[in-house]
Amino acid sequence: ETGVTQTPRHLVMGMTNKKSLKCEQHLGHNAMYWYKQSAKKPLELMFVYSLEERVENNSVPSRFSPECPNSSHLFLHLHTLQPEDSALYLCASKGRVAGRETQYFGPGTRLLVL
Amino acid sequence: DQQVKQNSPSLSVQEGRISILNCDYTNSMFDYFLWYKKYPAEGPTFLISISSIKDKNEDGRFTVFLNKSAKHLSLHIVPSQPGDSAVYFCAASAGSNDYKLSFGAGTTVTVRA
Numbered sequence: 001e002t003g004v005t006q007t008p009r010h011l012v013m014g015m016t017n018k019k020s021l022k023c024e025q026h027l028g029h030n031a032m033y034w035y036k037q038s039a040k041k042p043l044e045l046m047f048v049y050s051l052e053e054r055v056e057n058n059s060v061p062s063r064f065s066p067e068c069p070n071s072s073h074l075f076l077h078l079h080t081l082q083p084e085d086s087a088l089y090l091c092a093s094k095g096r097v098a099g100r101e102t103q104y105f106g107p108g109t110r111l112l113v114l
Numbered sequence: 115d116q117q118v119k120q121n122s123p124s125l126s127v128q129e130g131r132i133s134i135l136n137c138d139y140t141n142s143m144f145d146y147f148l149w150y151k152k153y154p155a156e157g158p159t160f161l162i163s164i165s166s167i168k169d170k171n172e173d174g175r176f177t178v179f180l181n182k183s184a185k186h187l188s189l190h191i192v193p194s195q196p197g198d199s200a201v202y203f204c205a206a207s208a209g210s211n212d213y214k215l216s217f218g219a220g221t222t223v224t225v226r227a
Contacts, residue, residue, distance in 0.1 A: 040220075042218055045215070050213060091157075094213060102163065107155065107156050108157050
């Protein structure tokens with residue numbers, strides 16, 4: 001348990017659906033991240049929010065829309081996704097461990113697009 | 115362009131023996147390196163890190179070695195235990211406070227009893 005929670009844990013959606021992924025942390029961290037992990041591939045950074053401002057948008061298609069209403073919550077809004085978007089979506093927040101910055105990950109949302 | 119590479123997708127080791135995981139990087143600006151461990155149905159958890167001013171960092175059974183000239187780091191787990199069976203990710207950043215981490219694809223470690 002890292003203190004970062006994600007809901008839902010599993011999601012199946014059609015290509016015409018709209019859904020949202022939610023991430024929550026109450027660790028006092030002020031930077032939050034969305035990553036995509038496809039099978040056998042490195043984690044791909046999608047978005048970074050620092051102090052509720054988006055500081056990174058890693059060439060992500062517009063069918064993924066992030067929202068950070070406050071420093072504790074992060075959303076990823078999904079619409080008209082493609083089957084190749086099926087993956088594990090991980091949220092993380094940044095904090096200090098033993099004096100060094102590191103990222104704390106949530107358990108992820110396993111997404112299947114049909 | 116993948117800047118952090120873990121060329122061994124899997125590793126099988128007997129309980130009690132040493133596990134050695136390797137990681138190579140291409141970006142010479144990287145100066146902070148981390149290892150994460152991931153169990154199925156969980157997110158990655160921080161395991162150990164090393165700054166480029168060091169060539170070794172040890173934490174219990176886990177030791178990370180850094181060879182800057184070769185742009186190579188390794189994670190040693192000794193002795194390996196069944197609970198160490200997981201996917202291990204290598205990550206790197208340019209600056210210990212930089213917000214952006216580059217990850218490798220992971221190595222799946224299986225510890226046999």
